[in-house]
Amino acid sequence: MKAVIPAAGLGTRLLPATKAQPKEMLPVYDKPTIHYVVEEALKAGIDDIMIVTGRNKRSIEDYFDKSHELEYTLQKAGKDRDLKKVRKITDLADICYVRQKDLKGLGDAVLAAERHVGDEPFAVLLGDSIVKCNSCTGHLVDVFEKYQKSTIAIREVPNEQVNKYGIISGSEIDDDIYKISKLVEKPEIGQAPTNLAIAGRYVLTPDIFDKIKETEAGFNDEVQLTDAISKLDEVYGVNYHGKVFNIENRIGWLTSSIDFALDDDEFKDDLIEYMKTFMD
Numbered sequence: 001m002k003a004v005i006p007a008a009g010l011g012t013r014l015l016p017a018t019k020a021q022p023k024e025m026l027p028v029y030d031k032p033t034i035h036y037v038v039e040e041a042l043k044a045g046i047d048d049i050m051i052v053t054g055r056n057k058r059s060i061e062d063y064f065d066k067s068h069e070l071e072y073t074l075q076k077a078g079k080d081r082d083l084k085k086v087r088k089i090t091d092l093a094d095i096c097y098v099r100q101k102d103l104k105g106l107g108d109a110v111l112a113a114e115r116h117v118g119d120e121p122f123a124v125l126l127g128d129s130i131v132k133c134n135s136c137t138g139h140l141v142d143v144f145e146k147y148q149k150s151t152i153a154i155r156e157v158p159n160e161q162v163n164k165y166g167i168i169s170g171s172e173i174d175d176d177i178y179k180i181s182k183l184v185e186k187p188e189i190g191q192a193p194t195n196l197a198i199a200g201r202y203v204l205t206p207d208i209f210d211k212i213k214e215t216e217a218g219f220n221d222e223v224q225l226t227d228a229i230s231k232l233d234e235v236y237g238v239n240y241h242g243k244v245f246n247i248e249n250r251i252g253w254l255t256s257s258i259d260f261a262l263d264d265d266e267f268k269d270d271l272i273e274y275m276k277t278f279m280d
């Protein structure tokens, strides 16, 4: 299976940090956001990855590319640990790139990968969201194997936040597995059918491409992937209970960085001590 990582958006909610660098390259603790996303695809057994980029996104390609000068300098200085780290990034996966020419929304970004994906089911992982610990995509692939229909990750969100997400409704046919009857992009609070939100991870059948082409611009005048998915005849949702971080705004970026920093035994205690100073 191949994976598509849409990463072409402007990231306006994180300006000015994103003025000259992609939000997908913002570090979450010690790695760029998109590094975690690529690692998740790899954990799911997917190593053929297409990243959808756009203007001002060159640093994503540079990051996963070989850096001869840096490697040479580290080698000469005997910094073997750093050299190993740098080489590991280049060897991570077989990554190729396509540009989304006009930023017409997530559906349009996925459509840009059509030629590379071909006539096979494929995974989509949003380039600005990180799921922690186990591979959400790996679980989706397993569920997809069973039903052979498009399968998307969902998660419960607070009722007062439903207007920030694509929301589903449907019936639970197995533990944490829903047969979806309706999807709606960013409903108004009080109008949402449930509080089950689309979590930014999908395994889609290739007929999605025709559905995207049939989809008119919707919310925010963008071609919404959610609207195209609602046109598919059968879609399943998998309730994911792990942590999901959306690096789309300041609080998402900051809390994710703190969360990952707390996993690092070297700095954890110092960070906690520092945070305690705000409680006095």
Ligand code: UTP
Pocket: 006, 007, 008, 009, 010, 011, 012, 013, 014, 024, 052, 100, 102, 103, 104, 105, 106, 108, 109, 126, 127, 128, 129, 248
């Ligand atoms: P978002 O809607 O959160 O990203 O898309 P954005 O448009 O960059 O955000 P704001 O509203 O300006 O702050 C989720 C993911 O889909 C990609 C984004 O790069 C992000 O990783 N995306 C979005 C595209 O690749 N193309 C698009 O046209 C829109």
